[in-house]
Amino acid sequence: MESPEPLESQLRFVLEADRLKTVLRQSPISDGSRRENSAEHSWHLALMAVVLAEHAPPGTDLRRVGAMLVLHDLVEIDAGDLFLYSGAGALARQEEAERAAADRIFAILPAPQAAQLRGLWEEFEERRTPEARFARALDRLQPMLLNMQNTGGTWMSHGVTLDQVLPNVDMIEEGSASLGAYARAMVATAVDRGFLLPAAR
């Protein structure tokens, strides 16, 4: 059987990706009216990469950051979104499910491009490059911003404590010193306002 035209495969991938619009996250959108979906979340991060570009370390390739951000959640089409503060067992099962999803979804593309875009997804997951660390910093910062707009949002609804959030602040700092400093001050404010529980004893 002949392979389909590259453009046909690419458009099949684009239509498969559309399903990300139906994957719900825990975070509320800023007006609190409903939960956010992973497609609009990905857009919000890509917008942040444009607006906050100056907060990336010098020399960061922002085109690659943008590509990572629009691709990074596609695996949730099969694996669903897991709440950030889930237990270790659930996180390990999620990682396996996301890997299987990546195998299926990126393979829709023509072979060389499948490898290239899957590579970007892995780069994001591994957080070894400045691009991946900056992209991940945005992915951690955005739900914090939404929680601050919603009197604590998922922090309050899930009883999250400061010591659970601080590793994410560290992750933001690894991607961007200025965004990390901002996030650190913000979570302190969140505790002061009663939007986030102080560290568990």
Add this chain to the structure above:
Amino acid sequence: MESPEPLESQLRFVLEADRLKTVLRQSPISDGSRRENSAEHSWHLALMAVVLAEHAPPGTDLRRVGAMLVLHDLVEIDAGDLFLYSGAGALARQEEAERAAADRIFAILPAPQAAQLRGLWEEFEERRTPEARFARALDRLQPMLLNMQNTGGTWMSHGVTLDQVLPNVDMIEEGSASLGAYARAMVATAVDRGFLLPAAR
């Protein structure tokens, strides 16, 4: 009064942008379950810019394409989304409303960045650069793809005819020869399948 810190202004802009998630478009998402919002639509276009990059004319600056695509619909926060096949009067009023929205929304940013990002929005609207023409081609192609998944979607629900759609095919062709050729064949198929009315007499 002192100006706020640049980062404070940038994050106010990011949170203002969140409201785009509540602006509904006419197009259904691919499973037909609900209408698409402008934030997830913008994500879908940014993803298409990554996946279909090879269909842009050589030398196209794809970082600028991506930035335009994530920004291009922000004016709809104030102006709302207007259906593509609206009358000339409605289109002129929409243009005015979008300009006023751009005045308000981009001004949230620190002054030099406000001018820069508003410039990208204007570049998209004016379609004079290869980047703007490629971005606009994707913006025209995406709802056609969704309509093909939904037995005609908005074409059928609004009684759109082939001669109304062909100028959009021309616009796709101006941005990308290969995507234009694909779109031209697709609308012919749409007419054959009864997803799109033939040209009005």
